[in-house]
Amino acid sequence: MALELINQIIQGALIGGLYVLFAIGLSLSLGVMRFVNIAHGDLIVLASFILMSFSAILGLSPFIVAALLMPVAFLAFYALQRLLLQRLVGTNMLGVILVTFGLAIVIQNGLLETYGPDTRKLSGGALELKSINIGGGLSIGLYPLLVFATAVVVIFALDRFLYRTSIGSRIRAVADDPAAANLIGLPSAKIYGIAMGVVGLTVMSAACCMSVWTNFDPEIGPSRLLIAFEVVVLGGLGSLWGTLVGGIIIGVAQNLGAQVDAAWQILAQHLVFLVILFLRPQGLFSRGSRT
Amino acid sequence: MANDRDHGGGSGLLATRGLSVYYDQFQAVREVDFSIEAGEIVGLIGANGAGKSSFLKAIVGQVDRIEGAIEFCGQSLTSMSTPAISAAGIALVPEGRRLFPSLTVDENLRIGLSIGRRGPITLEQVYQWFPSIASRRVQLARSLSGGEQQMVALGRALLTNPRLLLCDEISLGLAPVVVGQLYEFLPSLRTSGMGLLIVEQDVRRSLAMADRFYCLLEGAVCFSGRSKETDRDTIMQHYFGV
Numbered sequence: 001m002a003l004e005l006i007n008q009i010i011q012g013a014l015i016g017g018l019y020v021l022f023a024i025g026l027s028l029s030l031g032v033m034r035f036v037n038i039a040h041g042d043l044i045v046l047a048s049f050i051l052m053s054f055s056a057i058l059g060l061s062p063f064i065v066a067a068l069l070m071p072v073a074f075l076a077f078y079a080l081q082r083l084l085l086q087r088l089v090g091t092n093m094l095g096v097i098l099v100t101f102g103l104a105i106v107i108q109n110g111l112l113e114t115y116g117p118d119t120r121k122l123s124g125g126a127l128e129l130k131s132i133n134i135g136g137g138l139s140i141g142l143y144p145l146l147v148f149a150t151a152v153v154v155i156f157a158l159d160r161f162l163y164r165t166s167i168g169s170r171i172r173a174v175a176d177d178p179a180a181a182n183l184i185g186l187p188s189a190k191i192y193g194i195a196m197g198v199v200g201l202t203v204m205s206a207a208c209c210m211s212v213w214t215n216f217d218p219e220i221g222p223s224r225l226l227i228a229f230e231v232v233v234l235g236g237l238g239s240l241w242g243t244l245v246g247g248i249i250i251g252v253a254q255n256l257g258a259q260v261d262a263a264w265q266i267l268a269q270h271l272v273f274l275v276i277l278f279l280r281p282q283g284l285f286s287r288g289s290r291t
Numbered sequence: 292m293a294n295d296r297d298h299g300g301g302s303g304l305l306a307t308r309g310l311s312v313y314y315d316q317f318q319a320v321r322e323v324d325f326s327i328e329a330g331e332i333v334g335l336i337g338a339n340g341a342g343k344s345s346f347l348k349a350i351v352g353q354v355d356r357i358e359g360a361i362e363f364c365g366q367s368l369t370s371m372s373t374p375a376i377s378a379a380g381i382a383l384v385p386e387g388r389r390l391f392p393s394l395t396v397d398e399n400l401r402i403g404l405s406i407g408r409r410g411p412i413t414l415e416q417v418y419q420w421f422p423s424i425a426s427r428r429v430q431l432a433r434s435l436s437g438g439e440q441q442m443v444a445l446g447r448a449l450l451t452n453p454r455l456l457l458c459d460e461i462s463l464g465l466a467p468v469v470v471g472q473l474y475e476f477l478p479s480l481r482t483s484g485m486g487l488l489i490v491e492q493d494v495r496r497s498l499a500m501a502d503r504f505y506c507l508l509e510g511a512v513c514f515s516g517r518s519k520e521t522d523r524d525t526i527m528q529h530y531f532g533v
Binding site: 169177181183187 | 348351353372373374376377382383385389390393394398399401403405406407
């Protein structure tokens with residue numbers, strides 16, 4: 001029993017890695033750039049379908065195709081920011097919510113039209129089947145472990161990018177006070193575009209890891225968005241490492257809930273979220289805690 | 292209206308001709324003719340709402356709509372973006388300092404390095420000028436005192452290596468001793484040929500430092516001249532428009 005419990009915690013933490021990847025782009029746009037992107041989940045699903053198409057056309061593994069599409073993802077998100085979202089900077093939050101909500105609907109229906117409502121999954125090849133024995137009769141899948149490692153690497157890289165590079169501090173400056181940034185001559189639109197391009201890179205990584213791990217269809221975007229939101233808010237807005245911890249907690253809560261009853265999986269996730277939010281409304285690692 | 296026009300012939304840095312600034316229907320600045328030369332300190336005085344800040348914002352390209360001409364080193368600024376204007380050599384120390392609160396002192400200063408021109412002013416030079424912020428370089432800007440924040444704001448502007456520095460109400464809300472330090476420091480910048488345009492409510496301080504001044508009243512220049520040749524009572528009369 002205890003062993004089963006440990007097993008469920010480990011498996012939950014690993015799927016938490018996938019949730020971290022869903023959330024990390026949102027952590028950047030919501031926590032750092034401070035705008036709510038309702039279409040975040042749908043953009044991940046859109047990227048998954050694009051990955052699927054190119055993987056089929058080129059006959060290559062989705063991992064290689066995702067790597068090849070990274071520059072495209074950066075440019076597409078850069079363009080999305082410059083051409084659409086930038087128009088909303090400085091207006092109230094409602095405008096951003098409405099426009100990204102509309103974008104979400106457009107993506108969902110566009111995907112339904114193009115690909116139909118079928119559930120899809122991409123094949124990661126032999127990699128998906130390998131597992132590692134970690135003793136005590138427990139084994140963990142190599143693929144979930146790699147996804148978790150990817151999540152940690154992405155968090156680490158993004159943290160370095162934001163806090164150790166010149167463009168990173170310019171992104172945080174524009175997020176702090178867009179009007180002041182404009183006043184002293186920072187090209188804030190371009191800087192926001194670059195930040196959104198980086199969000200695009202994380203969305204492509206999330207799409208790649210998700211589409212090989214789980215089933216997806218044109219309408220699962222909102223449920224991915226909900227997980228991403230909970231992960232980001234749980235971890236604390238603006239804290240990238242908090243997002244990692246938040247993802248693990250959500251993953252473990254889901255798995256332990258499922259042990260009680262299959263119906264409890266999602267309920268447990270929301271309950272843990274609400275309890276932690278009640279105890280720490282600012283999230284586990286709030287922005288100010290960084291030294 | 293006494294209008295001092297004997298500043299031609301020098302190395303003109305910035306000049307405006309008939310500059311008007313509009314926000315929607317409201318006209319904040321009315322047909323201002325202004326000039327400043329390299330190495331010159333010019334004071335812009337006037338009561339609250341006289342259009343001083345709008346004039347500065349117009350120079351850096353941050354107002355809705357302007358009419359008239361702005362020329363900087365022979366180049367028209369009217370259709371240039373703010374980043375391009377910064378890169379050309381104009382830096383603004385905005386009213387209220389406007390530091391980025393969640394960035395450290397060092398990061399705030401480096402923002403200046405990233406937007407301006409390359410030149411003799413370095414990070415080390417700024418820390419030498421303002422030793423009290425040197426010891427706080429890894430602290431968040433929001434944890435600093437008002438005076439220290441003003442030094443960072445000034446440092447951030449200077450690190451763009453400007454040819455023209457625009458200072459908007461840099462003494463506002465600061466202790467007199469800190470204001471004294473800042474006003475002692477500013478004139479030393481002119482030796483490198485930098486022009487300084489100082490917007491200040493404190494007329495006495497402004498006139499003590501400036502070579503020339505312009506007085507704005509309801510958006511228009513009501514009076515201008517050389518600081519040394521003009522007595523304060525005359526200026527105060529124009530200041531209040533009596």
